[in-house]
Amino acid sequence: MNCAECGKEIIDEDSSFCAYCGNPFDSKKNKTELLGEGAILLIIAATFTLTIGIIGLMNYQATVAYIASVGGDIAPYLGFLLFGFIDIIMFIPGLLGGLSALFKRRFKFSFIAAILVLCSSLATFIIIQYYAYGYADIVLFSEIPILVFSILSIFLINKSKTEFN
Numbered sequence: 001m002n003c004a005e006c007g008k009e010i011i012d013e014d015s016s017f018c019a020y021c022g023n024p025f026d027s028k029k030n031k032t033e034l035l036g037e038g039a040i041l042l043i044i045a046a047t048f049t050l051t052i053g054i055i056g057l058m059n060y061q062a063t064v065a066y067i068a069s070v071g072g073d074i075a076p077y078l079g080f081l082l083f084g085f086i087d088i089i090m091f092i093p094g095l096l097g098g099l100s101a102l103f104k105r106r107f108k109f110s111f112i113a114a115i116l117v118l119c120s121s122l123a124t125f126i127i128i129q130y131y132a133y134g135y136a137d138i139v140l141f142s143e144i145p146i147l148v149f150s151i152l153s154i155f156l157i158n159k160s161k162t163e164f165n
């Protein structure tokens with residue numbers, strides 16, 4: 001094995017720093033920590049996703065009740081129902097994937113779960129833009145941590161692939 005930074009050969013495989021340039025290695029311990037962080041980030045992202053899903057469905061329900069009382073077209077508000085459902089459903093693989101990464105089980109499942117959470121976040125973003133829900137700014141704002149956390153968890157889970165049993 002050679003140092004990724006300076007390219008010199010690593011003599012002491014157990015060390016966590018390069019003896020020549022001081023570049024830190026991804027030692028076993030570091031990878032375990034990275035995977036733990038990735039798992040927690042995925043669980044947080046999934047929880048945020050669930051929250052946004054619930055907000056979407058509640059918004060839809062309230063709007064439907066209002067439209068029913070005044071009369072009008074419900075079609076422009078279907079987006080709330082759509083991202084509400086997507087986000088609530090994607091919470092399940094997100095949470096399970098995060099837990100499985102936490103216990104170092106099933107790499108592929110955890111990795112795909114993180115991608116699903118990212119996709120649901122992107123879908124929510126696109127739906128809000130498509131339906132032009134200007135007043136859903138708070139939802140869009142909450143999408144940012146989900147995007148960041150899910151991308152980070154994809155990266156961290158993939159980086160610590162060898163940690164999985």
Ligand SMILES: [Zn+2]
Nearest residue numbers: 003006018021
């Ligand atoms: Zn080096």
